Amino acid sequence: MSEDRIIIVGAGIVGLACADFLAAESHNVCVIDPDHEGDKASYGNAAGIAVTECIPASSPGVFWKVPGWLLDPLGPLALRWSHAPALMPWFLRFSQVCRSEEMNRISAALADLNGRTYDDLLPMLERNGLSSELKRLGALTVYETDEAFKKDKWEWDLKRRHGIECQELSGPQARELEPALSKIVQRAVFTPQWSQVSEPRKLHNRMMKNLRDKGVQMLKGKAIAVQIQEASATVMLQGGGSVSGAMAVVAAGAWSKPLAASIGDRVLLESERGYNTTLPHPGIDVTREIIFAERKFVATPIDSGLRIGGAAEFGGLTSAPNMKRADALLDLARAYLPGLVEEAGVQWSGHRPATPDSLPVIGHSPRSRRLIYAFGHGHLGLTQSATTGRLVADIIANRDTSIDLAPFSIQRF
Ligand SMILES: Cc1cc2nc3c(=O)[nH]c(=O)nc-3n(C[C@H](O)[C@H](O)[C@H](O)COP(=O)(O)OP(=O)(O)OC[C@H]3O[C@@H](n4cnc5c(N)ncnc54)[C@H](O)[C@@H]3O)c2cc1C
Incomplete structure (x- = not known):
């Protein structure tokens, strides 16, 4: 086991953005996906940076x-x-x-999150030589x-x-x-x-290549459960293997629910x-x-x-x-x-x-600070990817986050 490793489950744009912000802070990062170049939402979306x-x-x-x-x-x-x-x-x-009170609460939280978009997206694009793609x-x-x-x-x-x-x-x-x-x-x-970006697939592929070049490990495998120990987090893989590290981030898009359930966290997704x-x-x-x-x-x-x-x-x-x-x-x-x-x-x-309230799930599991969630972005996953990556890096570094994360907690379910 690599003791300081951060394991990210899912290589969609949200998982890659988390990897990018963590790699930029010199973390030891590993991204697990059964199909890193697969044709998921992050490849075929409408390319909009829909901050509005x-x-x-x-x-x-x-x-x-x-x-x-x-x-x-x-x-x-x-x-x-x-x-x-x-x-x-x-x-x-x-x-x-x-x-109406729910509408107002949720739209304020979405506006907060979207309001950070360019602060986080521009540096992420720049790090990846992709600024001209916006x-x-x-x-x-x-x-x-x-x-x-x-x-x-x-x-x-x-x-x-x-x-x-x-x-x-x-x-x-x-x-x-x-x-x-x-x-x-x-x-x-x-x-x-x-x-908008010029081509979602290009953004995804270029980030994947850059992360590999920076030493981020891209591991082929399908996560079936997460287990938390006192000093580590372990992702169990289909077929019998497992990967352990200091922390795990679940960023498996629409497939994230059973992974949260595997440690007892309920989510409507x-x-x-x-x-x-x-x-x-x-x-x-x-x-x-x-x-x-x-x-x-x-x-x-x-x-x-x-x-x-x-x-x-x-x-x-x-x-x-x-x-x-x-x-x-x-x-x-x-x-x-x-x-x-x-x-x-x-x-x-x-x-x-x-999610039913259109808010993503961002934050750590109530069961352990070693497990962080970053999924459920609905129609806005491309838009909110960089900010989610930034927030996950802040949570892992124990820094104050730029926005209040309470509305995005998995505990709301
Ligand atoms: C038609 C359409 C148009 C859209 N237009 C826009 C838009 O204009 N702007 C915008 O901001 N958003 C848009 N979106 C939404 C956006 O595409 C998604 O919110 C975003 O791509 C989600 O990213 P993700 O990384 O969470 O999930 P995904 O892209 O789905 O990636 C999840 C990854 O997890 C992997 N995975 C799944 N299960 C496991 C497992 N058990 N173990 C390991 N890995 C696993 C998958 O293989 C995949 O690679 C659109 C979506 C659609 C469908």
């Missing part, structure tokens, strides 16, 4: 739309009915979040109707209260920013603080599967990420093409993807982006690690 997103998924308006969405076979929300009994405790907690172009949220825009007004007002800059635009003003948009767009909001299609030659120019407010999907120009995606499907981690959802999102995009060339589109789906 501080409203939980279970906002008051959303809850009453759920039944209608579930009845639409290719709508923005789907449930595999065989998974419904297992989902029930998660869903009950989700339904409680839209109470495009600070803002994002455009577009509306088909004035009515829908007015219904969302409370969200924009709440964001403004958290220091988010929101510029309201008419349809023609939106088309000045993004001429590819059709006349269907009546209203828009420009959020200049939003940014579900896979919220998303879908997208990347069009390598889209035939139109889109400059920045566009969010289609009513239809709940996004289009982001990245190095490999125009990525059009969204959807939230609750079906557990083992159900097969339904790629018709990716097709349905392309169908929606046609009305907004005329002239879209769909040839050679590459479809993808991945599991967002979703």
